[in-house]
Amino acid sequence: MRVFKFGGASVKDAEGIKNVYDVLQKVGYEDVLLVVSAMGKTTNALEVVIKNYFDKSAELQSSVQEVKKYHNQILLDLFEDDKNDVFQAVKLHFSDLDYFLGHNKSPNYNFVYDQIVSYGELISTTILSHFMNFMGIKTQWIDVRNFIKTDANYRDAEVNWELTQKNISKNVKRKILNITQGFLGSDENNFTTTLGREGSDYTAAIFAYCLNAESVTIWKDVPGVMNADPRYFENASLLNQISYREAIELAFYGATVIHPKTLQPLQKKEIPLYVKSFINPLLKGTSVSKGATLEPFLPCFIVKKNQLLISLSSIDFSFIMEDNISEIFSLFSEYKLKVNLIQNSAISFSVCVEDKFDNFKELNTVLSKKFKVDFTENVTLFTIRHFNDKAAEMVEKGKTVLLKQVSTETMQIVTRDN
Structure with a gap:
């Protein structure tokens, strides 16, 4: 299966x-299983519903109505009239959502989040399945919750x-389009x-692993995996092929290419992954597989702003030792600051972090009791895999370099705009 x-x-x-x-x-669609996300920005819209639910907001009903x-x-827009069964099927999903909002007793935010946000995927696949049937492609709609079993760690569940x-293995029918x-x-x-993060890509990998699939294809609005984000770099080039290892390295440094969690099950069974364009589906795109050399061999740029x-x-000018570093990292974890680069000397320790939850001000108060703290906000971290002098010059041009770190394959540069 694909x-x-x-x-x-x-x-x-x-x-x-x-x-x-x-x-x-x-x-082709025979022996194919489709994994589909919520439509457009539906997840964001349902997050507004969740917020209004917990805030006991008067806006709750209007936010549900928007969805x-x-x-x-x-x-x-899809169906000629509202007599098609799909209207009733979608209405039932929304009735279930309304019932949950009216009867839930759990105060656990993560639990409530998962119950509500799931309707995005349930409804999108219901609509897609009915449309395929309407157009003459017979489908089997699968409720993934009957297949993928997990622990109860809501919002970041571990797969059983x-x-x-x-x-x-037992319940997916072949020779039909599964959705x-x-x-x-x-x-x-x-x-x-x-x-959790990139969960839909991971779902595709889980099914591929369990079905011993021929391949996984992630369909995107770009030609494939690029060597740089076209928003920040002119002349970004398509990578025809990369290895699992290279894709994991790129993801580690912050590329939003493919999450390592998705690659791990595929790597175990050496199932190739393709990233292709749903605008031009017959183009080759990018293949990710075992041992594939980076082709073409180019510097790959990853940008992390803010x-x-x-x-x-x-x-007191004493050395910063292992116990200090351990304590610092423990505090970063506690205050949810994501560390993206580390550099240390005998008496100083520099880190480039992401303060997604705006916790640094509070953390700074704690750190200042034991350390002298200097910080620069709104810097940009560039990571260049397979760097060369020209790539480094391009990144540094017109910027102040605050920190640079070089290893065999990777250069990281922290900059501030001049």
Whole structure:
């Protein structure tokens, strides 16, 4: 079997749904399992619903109504009249959502988040499945929660591989187009769980692993994996092929290419991964496989904006030793600052971090009791894999370099605009 994953951008409206049909006509759909995300920005819209639910906001019903209205318009654009069964099927999902909002007693934010946000995927796949049937492609709609079993760590659940393998091996029919949801699973009590960052890609990898699939294809609105983000670099080039290892290295440094969690099950069974364009589906895109050399061999650029450069030194000029570093890292973890670069000398310790939750001010108060703290806000961290002098010059041009670190394959540069 082949496993295809379509993200929210590919199914954001009626034209997107029709395009998925066109892609399948071009690349084939027999022995295919589709993993599909929520439509467009539905997850964001459902997060607003969750916020209003907890705030006991008067805006709760109107935020739910926005989600209903968005999907209803897509239905009206896709189907000739509202007599199609899909209208009733979607209405049932929204009835379940309304029931949960009216009857839930749990105060656990993460639990509530997973129960509510899951409706995005359930509804998108219901609409897609009905449209494929309407267009003459017979489908099997699968509720992924009956297949992928997890622990109860809501919003970042761990997969129970033994149970999941059993469910998928036994119940996925071949010779038909299977359509299921990305990002979701369920715990032993059948409550919905979600798989964390890049969860839909991970879902595709889980099914591929359990089905011994021929390949996984992630369909995007770009030609494949590029050597740089075209928003920041002119003349970004398509990478025709990369190895699993290289893809994991790029992801480690912050590239939003493919999450390591997705690559790990594929690597174990050496299942190739393709990243292709849903706009031009017959183009080759990028292949990720075992031992593939980077082709073409080019420097790869990763940009992380809005970083914070912190320099810590001992107040009494004593050495910063292992116990100090251990304590510092423990505090970074406690205050949820993500460390992206480390450099230390005898009496100072510099880190480039991401303060996603705006906790640095509080952390600074704690650190200042033991260390002299200097920091620079809004810096940019550039990582260059397979760097050369020209690549470094291009990054540094017109900027002040605050810190640079070089290893055999990788250069990291922290800069501030002049």
